[in-house]
Amino acid sequence: MSHPAPATSPRHTVGTSTPDQPPTWAPAAPTIALLTALGVLMVGQMYTVLALLHPMATALGTTPEQVTWTATAFGFAYAGGFLLAGPLSDRYGSRAVITAGLVAATAATLAVSAAPDLPTAIALRSVQGLATATFAPSALSYAVHHIAPQRRGTALTCITSGMFAAAVLLQIGAQAVAAGLGWRAVFWIGAVLMALGLMPVRRVLRPTLRHGTGGGLRQAFAAMPRLVRRPRLVALYLSTVVLMSAFVAVYTAVAIAGPPGIAGNSSAILALRVGALPALIAVPVLAPVLQRLAPPLRTVLAFTSAALTVAAGSFLGGHTVALAIALLLFVAAVAAAAPAVVETINAHAPQARGAAVALYGCSMFIGASLGPQLTGALTGLGFGGILRVVAAALVLGVLLALPSLRSPTSSGS
Template sequence: MSAPAETEVWAPVGRTVGAVCAVGILVVGQLYVVLPVLNRLAADWDTSKSAATWTTTAFGLAYGAGFLVTGPLSDRWGRRPVIVGGLAATVVSTLLVAAAPGLVTGLSVRILQGLTASFFAPAAFAYLSERIAPERRIFALTCLTSSFLGAGVVAQVLAQLIGNALGWHAIFVAGAIAFAVSAVVLRVVLQPPARSADPRADDGDSGTGVVPSRSVFAPFVELLRQSRLALLYLSCLAILGSFVGVYTGIQLAPPKGVGSGNGALLALRASAIPAMVAIPLLAGRLGGIAPATRLVAALGAAALAVAVAAVPLGGVWVAVWLFVFVAAIAVAAPAAVQTITAGAGAARGAATALYTFALFLGASAGPQLANLVARHGYSAVALAVAALSATGAALAAAAGFRSAWLK
């Protein structure tokens, strides 16, 4: 006798979360890998360091915009085919970045790379939301969002090491090889779509039903018509916008007391890695706090931490408060997606697509925010980022007030 259906639907937590999060670091890391080698890119492409930051913005905008298509596609075609196919396409686009001879071509292929990479995140969020047992779901989603944030640190550290040893081209060649391996690994690890015995039971939310083309984008409109969700999506702009803004500022205008040499910057970037490890381990305790409350508190804490880090008291001072800032952002990201999907009903694929779109739209704006104020020094960057985080906290709080008022 076969096991009951409900015991067959859940994916094994360890290998699934481990593999998906490792690939998440690789995918999202492509946003950040150019930051440690901006000087090298500018020199090779005969452009300014400020212009070279647009390679981050170009990737981020394309990556975020792609979610608006790839999220609904994962509802139609299934999570695994979209993830694996996107990774295979990203092998090619990443090799094209390595071969780019100048800024214009570089921006074009970074846009292409962002579009192919965008197949991963919405489908990964939806897969974990559907295929991980409910009692482990907060842990899984926290690990995934932490991997996205951890990519900002890990990818910069690895890119700096590879770039220093082999040049910036090698960063993308290594990335292409890693994408090819990732496609094979996730093809094996992820479970195929579960087929319903009754075709009428598929509503498209499971990733197995066929959604009529005319209705693919309709959920976006319905979601954004809800003022509470619209406010939450706006608050999400501050999550990665703040994060990328801080690290771009570190590269463009190193804090006082932190030398501009590779070793000092590498140590400052690496100082936040423990925060990425700690937050998923605390997921169980954090799960006892309402996601909306966690989101407001975390963004508020991020604003406070980065504002304190603006005080020029040396490298250790900045490193300590950067750790607190990164930990707060690592709490905010999963809290945001939980808050949003709780109010999304059956449109989880579309809701997570809009969430990730908002995250990386903010990530695309972060470097330009840092560019605007970097000439005034790191303290100016930190204060601008603090204002952005505080605005995000205020928007999330307004969404909570709106929800309470409607009740």
């Protein structure tokens, strides 16, 4: 981590206004459980449509390839929302921003369920993306500010793993709900769950002390231009774009490109989605072991593993079990990479964590927005060809992550 643990007891620290020294640390278990569960729900709104492309296309009078724009519109709005939510969280406190975001996201999600045509659905998904963007940077900032240092790595791993689990869990849930109740019910249920989340947020999370003096939001936003002038941070943000683009592209390829022998078989496609769940459980459980490696090294190793598993999967489209294993290992690599990148970014920007995490989240969802369009542009190559292009992109991600292996105190970081 970027700061050593305080010299005093981990639950009673000296000082009241610095991010690493609140009066008492928040209880880790309920905080992690709540933020992880909400991460699945809120971030998962990005991915629900990947399981709804065909029913939405039928209802809205268009094609599945055109419906992917509802994912892209959400992702770009989400990325922009991160840039607002990070500084707002620093200024007004994570709990306040999460609360306001849940209210706005509930309304926006209900509105999506009533979309009469594709252009309206795209516009409403943009609003939904902007509203739900308030959660992730606020949750990560809350963990950094309120969880004791010795539990913080585990907290970040659980929260980010929950956000990745959303890509699988909410696709599975959306597919099941749409089959029984129709695609609009997916958004009704999502809105109800968001509204129900307000009570535990108010009960479990603590108000965050405002940090720093003077400057207000201007000071918070001013940190961003300084961060994007640092080459190694820029490289990490670009590697995050690559990682998330690859992640979403692979699952979009499963949905619309159809692996040979699996295309049109909803049960087989569901099995591929479900097969990745053990990885999203195993990575948080193994967090104490993984954290023995320095975050930059974990980042590079995870990117390398992701590239290798996608390359292997590109030759396994006709074999459901073998492809499921490749996707399992790929998701594990992605889930291990995400918290490692967050910790590395924090180490390179200890004085501007909110802005740094906001830029990280923006990078994530720029990548997530590009993923469906990447797959759509490459459908002519077939499932295997798409995955080989994705594997090549992940090799670029490895190269972008390599500079972070140098100490953050080195010049030019």
